[in-house]
Amino acid sequence: MSRSFGDTILIWALRACAAIAGAVVLLIGCFVLAESIPALASIGLTRFFSDASWHPTQGLYGLLPMLWGTLLATAGAVLLATPLGIAAGVFCNFYAPPPLAKIYRRILELLAGIPSVVYGFWGLMVLVPLIGRLQPPGPSLLAGILVLTLMTLPTIALTADAAIRSVPDDYRRAAAALGLSRFATVRRVILPVAKSGLLTGVILQVGRALGETMAILMVCGNQVQTPRSVFDPIRTLTANIALEMAYATGSHRGALFVSGLLLLGVIVCLVIVADRVAHRRVHV
């Protein structure tokens, strides 16, 4: 097919747009890497994991306590939010009367848009004093887990709802024809079929929880230590960057970029895994 001159120009302009948009992520990777290389070279990768603690001014660059903080907060939040989110998705599709389900979805959409700083503020005002009364000091891993759970819940619920809704009606009819009860249909038929969609949603939320900064920063107490109980204050990798970027210089600054690079690497892996899971049709 021959193209008019205008169309040729248009296509090249569009390609330029797409090239720029596609290059942004490369640009981010390159700059974060470039800023980390001096620190990686002078400190060495292993010392980020072997140093006893994080005292950049005294030349100690151990990221492990904060890595534990990040992992535990994420794991706790995802473990709490996943069953609740899936329950909300099942509720919308099988239990709620259709008008209620419609309102419920709208509310979830609204909640998914609430800024993390607002969740953090509420956690600081309400949850932290409550936890402090239960077991001082209050700002703690538990507070972080609860706030992260709230933050990720609406999105997990919405993706679960979409995954469950996309199960072909045939499965429901077949289950009904077999005389399966409502809950048995959900548990034995619908959830297994929707598995890949549910899993993709959860993996993407793991990524979001790992990278969340503000809410965690506001409720976790920010002490660099490996937590021994859920009531211990923790500091996550993201909170560390937010707290210290303002005044860090030299290899201290470089070390912060290394932790950013670490986060970026983990997220890239998660996105690729999510992509694989989403495109593999899971049959049972």
Added chain:
Amino acid sequence: MSRSTVALGERVATAVLWSAALGVIAVFAWLLVDLAGQGLSRLSFEFLTAAPRNAGRQGGLGPILVSTALILLVCMAVSLPLGLGTAILLAEFTAPTQRFGRLVRRSLDVLAGVPSIVFGLFGNVFFCQVLGLGFSILAGGLTLACMVLPILIRATEEGLRAVSDEHRRNAAALGLSRAATIAHLLLPAAMPGLLAGWILGVSRAAAETAALMFTSGYVDRMPESLLDSGRALTIHIYDLSMNVPGGNATAAASALVLVALLLLCNVASACFASRWLPRRSLAR
């Protein structure tokens, strides 16, 4: 299993699902009621226009709202044309198997997962230092533009794909160029859907905090140019609740303003989307 245990299990499942779903909503209601209780007394017209005094404990949000609006304006002015171009290319000119398109899509998927604090690190190096913009509204807006790009592109692409193929065939039969087809037929037909997606992009940018901490900065004076540092509403909430003793009431009031703005965005987006759906089905 006897019939009565099945019925009992079914009843328990129903009760658990209803209470989980309603419990989730109850927690969020608690959050919003708390915010309203703390902040409503501070809200007034003067609060929206006056300059903050005494580190924000008194006075209002005037300059902060202006800075926020400017940051969002910069963000959309850059990301909209870029996103629109990329989306048109992906939706209209790229077969799903084509390598360039697949590459761009994959890189956008990764970009969508990058944590906001990493955007902050990147923005600080690239826009503030390498491009020499310093802590400025421009640097903050550009950083956010990178962040919302994947959301805008996905929404625009979906909007364009939803336009019936009949339009495209009719235009081709009339001998219209692709450029003219897009400008005069496809974009107008998809417009309500595109607007809905773009508003969601704006609200995502307005909710962002961590990416702005070291790009647009904390200065709460009225900005005089785009190269001035300007404090976004989210940063204001963070600063008041963490660094200003006695700032909670103002923080709650600011959070209410932010949530109200986002709510407005969400309702507007839903209105556009619902206007669009009936027209789409008419076109079929």
